[in-house]
Amino acid sequence: MDDLIDRLQQVVGQNGTVSGPDLAERAVSYWDSSPTEAKVLVRPKSTQEVSDILRVCHERGQAVVIQGGLTGVVEGALAGTDDVILSLEKMTAIESVDLMDGVAVIQAGAILQTVQEQLAEQGFLFPLDLGARGSCTIGGNVATNAGGMNVLRFGMIRNLVLGLEVVLADGTVLSSMNQMLKNNTGYDLKQLFIGSEGTLGIVTRVVVKLFPLPKSRQTVLLATESFDGVVNVLKTMQSDLAGTLSAYEVMWNNYFSSVTVEGAHSSPVSREYPYYVLVEAEGADPDADEQRFQKILEKVFEAGDVIDAVIPKSRAERDALWSIREDFEAALPAYLYDISLPIRSMTTYVDRLEKALTAWRSDASGLVFGHIADGNLHIFVTPFDDGFHHERCNEIVYGCLAGLNGSISAEHGIGLEKKKWLGNTRSEGEIKLMRGLKGLLDPTNLLNPGKVIDRAN
Ligand SMILES: Cc1cc2nc3c(=O)[nH]c(=O)nc-3n(C[C@H](O)[C@H](O)[C@H](O)COP(=O)(O)OP(=O)(O)OC[C@H]3O[C@@H](n4cnc5c(N)ncnc54)[C@H](O)[C@@H]3O)c2cc1C
Incomplete structure (x- = not known):
């Protein structure tokens, strides 16, 4: 293991890695304050360093978990003791802003709120906006295809991304830094990585389109x-x-x-x-x-x-x-859900859910709010009992979606937490193709292994 850390330090320098007690001082995530456990956390400063890190890990069959701001809700960035964590916290620059075309090139570790504020100073609106803005990163937003408050007008981040740079599992750098709205030249490869939750490649730079600031x-x-x-x-x-x-x-x-x-x-x-x-x-x-x-x-x-x-x-x-x-702190702790369904089915769903929860136990309830124009409801199920009844709550919340053409995840993704339920929303054929793509891009299953889909049946 020391040999691995030595090799990684040759790439990023001694200050570029964090391990042992220093790593344990970092919380697992926004939601979980327990200490982070992993072999080592590596902090590259450039795409070239990300590529070199992945080459080292690829040679050794070393699994890598990619972390952004750790605000994700589905345990997508959770690392195990045998993993290497790759964090883009040193890649935070807005590299360029094209005033004429309204396009910015941003490094993936940049914090969303900083991006919004710096672009506003130049007269531009970057319309992605969510409660986690002060901690989440552009790379994490892309990897989860984040939604948030302004989706009904501007779409999810998928609609705002013009181009991407991605490092593949073997260290290959895929540059797809398109800057135009129109570019119909074969497959739109960037879309493959948007929403892939760190399982297909590491997003290092993002080209986004901007809008005039509202007056x-x-x-x-x-x-x-x-x-x-x-x-x-x-x-x-x-x-x-x-x-x-x-x-x-x-x-x-x-x-x-x-x-x-x-x-x-x-x-x-x-x-x-x-x-x-x-x-x-x-x-x-x-x-x-x-x-x-x-x-x-x-x-x-x-x-x-x-x-x-x-x-x-x-x-x-x-x-x-x-x-x-x-700021829903007062409603926590609770089990968090993020479903989507047509607006016309929302009252049917909420009625079903209330009945099913109270039939389960008289003190259970589901607090409901959300972005309804996007067909997206968030539900906080209480009482929370440290995970003891999580599976039962999953069965109720997802079970009530039956026959309503809904989805078990509207904007949070699948990660580890919802993996078991993917088949409720995706067909066998779709999951098979997802496995095929994972096998093609990451044949030795090193990038965020176990998240979203298992490699084989
Ligand atoms: C208070 C609060 C409110 C929220 N509101 C919303 C909301 O309205 N809408 C919404 O969509 N989400 C919301 N979220 C969820 C979360 O903020 C988003 O999922 C966000 O996009 C995650 O970004 P992050 O940088 O924190 O990623 P992380 O949590 O660090 O990682 C999320 C996933 O992306 C992967 N990843 C991270 N960076 C990269 C990269 N550079 N390349 C490849 N993979 C990467 C990780 O491996 C993991 O699978 C909220 C969260 C909180 C805490």
Whole structure:
């Protein structure tokens, strides 16, 4: 093992590796504060170093786990004692911004929030946005095909990536750094790696497309009496806001009331309403946008779809509304789920889930919220008992999806945690092809082994 660390230090220098007690000081993830265990953690400074590390590991049949900001929710970056961890924490630069084409080249270890802020200083919006923005990395976002708050307008990160540089298991560097929106020249190889959770290659650099920074922003927290009201307001916003609707985050009463208990967030409206919706629109004409937004609010009130609303009067008030949606600490610990299904099936699903949970045990409940315009619900199932009933909760949450054309993972991926359930959403043929691709790109199963799919049946 020391020989392995010596060889890796020849690539990255002595300061480029972390092992022993120093490694144990690092938490396993955002969700798990236990000490990290692995043979060694390596911190390359360039794509060439990533390639050299993989060549060393490939020669020795050494498994490698790739870690970004460790905010992933499905144990995709979990390492074992025999693994080498590769972290891109020293590859954080925005290498270039093309002002004319609105394109940036970013190293994969860059933190999402830093990227958003640095690009905003140059007048650009990078629209990927999620609660983990302060810790997650662009490489991790690409590897998980991250979604978040602005998907209904800008799509998941898959829609924002123009090109990628990836290092394959044997150290080969695959440069696919396309910068154009249009490039129909054979297979779109970058798409293979987006969402592959570190199992097919290590993303080292990313070309992303940028958008002009919005000049106006309207935010409102609405309350509705029924799910039909939630859907009617969504339709009105989508048709009347001329494409500027950027977020439509729905919270069921049980989620909203859990995170607004005393000592957590304070609620600016009654905590008794059945549904709450955080709506945001971003445009380019402050006066006209505000007037239009007001008119739409009047319309949805008059239609009887909305029963209460709060418009923030300052940045601080807006942030406080968003923290109700994003900072769910008060609802934890819980088992976290991230499913998708058509909007028309959501009430059927939530009814089924409630019945199934209470039939299982009277104190069980599923707190529901999510990006409903994307067909995406998050569910926090309690009581949490340190994993003791996790499998039973999985059976209930995924079992209730039967016949509804849903998915067991909307945006978090599969990792280790959901691997057993992949067949609920993917056909045998699809899983076979996934195994074939893994075998082709990583024949000795060294990259993030055991995550997403097992190598063979
Ligand atoms: C508070 C909070 C809110 C969240 N909200 C959302 C949300 O709204 N939408 C959403 O989609 N997710 C959300 N997440 C989940 C998580 O933030 C995303 O999955 C994120 O994209 C993970 O990025 P990361 O850098 O932390 O990756 P990690 O957790 O370190 O790794 C995730 C996976 O990507 C692989 N990986 C990491 N870097 C690379 C690389 N350079 N090349 C190849 N593989 C790599 C890892 O091996 C692992 O399989 C949230 C998480 C938290 C804690």
